[in-house]
Amino acid sequence: METRSAIGRCRKRIGTGQRWFAGLALMLAALTGAAGCTAVPHHDLTAYRKAFTEAREASMHIINDLGLAWHESAAVLLEGDHDDDDDWQAFDPAKPAQPLTIDEQVLVRHQLWLVTGRYNDALAALAEGRSREQVEGLVNGFLASVRELPFRKLADLAAGAHPLAGVISESLFLIEREVQARQFHRAVEAGGPLVDAILLAMQQEISDHYDLRLVLNTRARRELEAGLQMDLLPSFLDIYESTGAHEDKQPALDAMNDALSETFRYRDDQLLNAMHDDAAAPPSPAERSQLMMIAGEVKSKGEQYAAFREELLSYQQVLKLYYELLDIARYRMALLRQVAAEGGEVPVDDLLLAAIRLHWQFTKYRNARTGR
Amino acid sequence: MKLTEKLTQQIYLDALSELEAVLRSRTASREQKRAALDAMDDLDRRFIRKTTDSLEARTEQFRKFTKAMAEVVAAIENAGSPFAALKRLKKLVNHANDILHNEDA
Numbered sequence: 142m143e144t145r146s147a148i149g150r151c152r153k154r155i156g157t158g159q160r161w162f163a164g165l166a167l168m169l170a171a172l173t174g175a176a177g178c179t180a181v182p183h184h185d186l187t188a189y190r191k192a193f194t195e196a197r198e199a200s201m202h203i204i205n206d207l208g209l210a211w212h213e214s215a216a217v218l219l220e221g222d223h224d225d226d227d228d229w230q231a232f233d234p235a236k237p238a239q240p241l242t243i244d245e246q247v248l249v250r251h252q253l254w255l256v257t258g259r260y261n262d263a264l265a266a267l268a269e270g271r272s273r274e275q276v277e278g279l280v281n282g283f284l285a286s287v288r289e290l291p292f293r294k295l296a297d298l299a300a301g302a303h304p305l306a307g308v309i310s311e312s313l314f315l316i317e318r319e320v321q322a323r324q325f326h327r328a329v330e331a332g333g334p335l336v337d338a339i340l341l342a343m344q345q346e347i348s349d350h351y352d353l354r355l356v357l358n359t360r361a362r363r364e365l366e367a368g369l370q371m372d373l374l375p376s377f378l379d380i381y382e383s384t385g386a387h388e389d390k391q392p393a394l395d396a397m398n399d400a401l402s403e404t405f406r407y408r409d410d411q412l413l414n415a416m417h418d419d420a421a422a423p424p425s426p427a428e429r430s431q432l433m434m435i436a437g438e439v440k441s442k443g444e445q446y447a448a449f450r451e452e453l454l455s456y457q458q459v460l461k462l463y464y465e466l467l468d469i470a471r472y473r474m475a476l477l478r479q480v481a482a483e484g485g486e487v488p489v490d491d492l493l494l495a496a497i498r499l500h501w502q503f504t505k506y507r508n509a510r511t512g513r
Numbered sequence: 514m515k516l517t518e519k520l521t522q523q524i525y526l527d528a529l530s531e532l533e534a535v536l537r538s539r540t541a542s543r544e545q546k547r548a549a550l551d552a553m554d555d556l557d558r559r560f561i562r563k564t565t566d567s568l569e570a571r572t573e574q575f576r577k578f579t580k581a582m583a584e585v586v587a588a589i590e591n592a593g594s595p596f597a598a599l600k601r602l603k604k605l606v607n608h609a610n611d612i613l614h615n616e617d618a
Contacts, residue, residue, distance in 0.1 A: 211568070214561045221558045246572045253575055339575070346571045348518045352564040355522070356557050359529065367550055370536055371543070411537045 186265045192489045195496035196470055197258050202503045203463050208247035210353040215243060253339050260336045261474060268481040333478045337471055344467045347460050358453045365442045377435045380428055385421020393432035397439060404443025455506040462502050466495040525560045529553055
């Protein structure tokens with residue numbers, strides 16, 4: 142009965158297009174012993190914590206994929222001709238002498254998620270009204286995760302216009318003040334903007350994630366097109382034009398133009414023209430066969446080209462969902478801080494749904510990559 | 514107009530589109546097509562460099578954040594926290610620092 146009323150409340154709040162996902166989330170919530178679909182009572186944030194864990198795990202995929210793209214991009218830079226420009230890039234005194242490796246930079250992002258998760262645990266414990274000892278344990282867990290960050294790599298950066306700088310100094314002041322006043326509850330609350338700033342920065346760098354995949358994807362498609370323009374099409378035209386444009390060659394020409402327009406998306410003015418020559422000799426069976434074979438190869442390459450295109454579109458969807466998930470996570474944590482201070486309820490269904498959607502879309506994207 | 518991330522990406526795509534038109538042209542010579550491919554390759558590398566620079570700068574921001582968080586931890590410790598776990602944590606961190614110093618030496 143209680144479950145039914147919970148479902149009813151849930152349906153009222155979300156659109157019909159989301160019901161399938163809502164149903165799935167409800168099943169998950171029921172299986173994990175969560176209290177309901179839209180809100181949890183002040184004293185039990187189990188469902189919220191599970192939703193946050195799901196969100197964090199889904200985000201791991203995105204960061205790992207960024208690491209892979211980063212490595213692939215670095216390989217592209219290494220392939221290029223080495224010129225003097227590479228040796229004389231703009232000097233930046235604020236940059237550390239020994240920059241982080243790609244893996245270390247990716248690890249920083251993973252660790253920041255860990256910090257965010259631990260902070261969230263401490264915050265949830267406060268919101269649940271847990272005992273001082275329990276809160277202490279979780280606050281220490283949060284601090285320990287901060288300690289695990291790569292301090293050894295820290296460099297004294299010159300004061301600059303970093304977007305995080307203002308947030309950091311303000312939060313730091315508040316946290317120190319509350320700690321000195323023994324107000325650990327408020328200290329955790331004051332740390333919120335720091336974590337929020339991190340999630341926001343992660344959101345802002347999503348365009349860079351996309352740009353790396355965009356270039357790599359474009360290059361993969363171009364390699365196919367270069368083969369087409371520099372090898373396949375010239376071969377086709379050599380045979381086609383060698384004995385004149387007889388109308389018996391039309392089926393091969395049609396097959397070629399179909400492959401170009403349907404898969405490579407060539408415009409009409411980029412297709413091959415049919416200029417029949419009445420005086421031309423009909424093609425031999427071998428010529429006809431060769432022409433059809435090349436057209437078939439172009440079609441095959443074109444299908445790969447189209448698959449790369451689909452893969453990029455799929456990645457766009459992944460990043461849109463990741464952006465949305467970070468938005469919801471930020472909003473939910475802000476709400477949780479409010480609940481920790483004033484009591485109330487924390488809706489969890491949207492965070493869980495965002496995590497499920499991201500998981501699902503990433504699986505589709507990964508399958509598109511491995512399937513090609 | 515400010516050179517935003519989005520605008521930079523659009524400029525890259527527009528430039529590629531123009532070069533792709535040369536590559537697909539029925540009238541362009543083999544040499545012209547080869548030059549277009551080389552130019553696209555060069556554009557790719559510049560765009561990748563711009564993007565990885567941006568990601569590295571973001572890492573710097575994150576590192577600045579981690580430094581601030583280290584100060585937060587230190588502030589909590591300096592406030593004489595009664596939490597026993599914090600004291601144990603400090604001991605662990607000191608031990609880790611010793612190891613790191615020895616490694617650097």
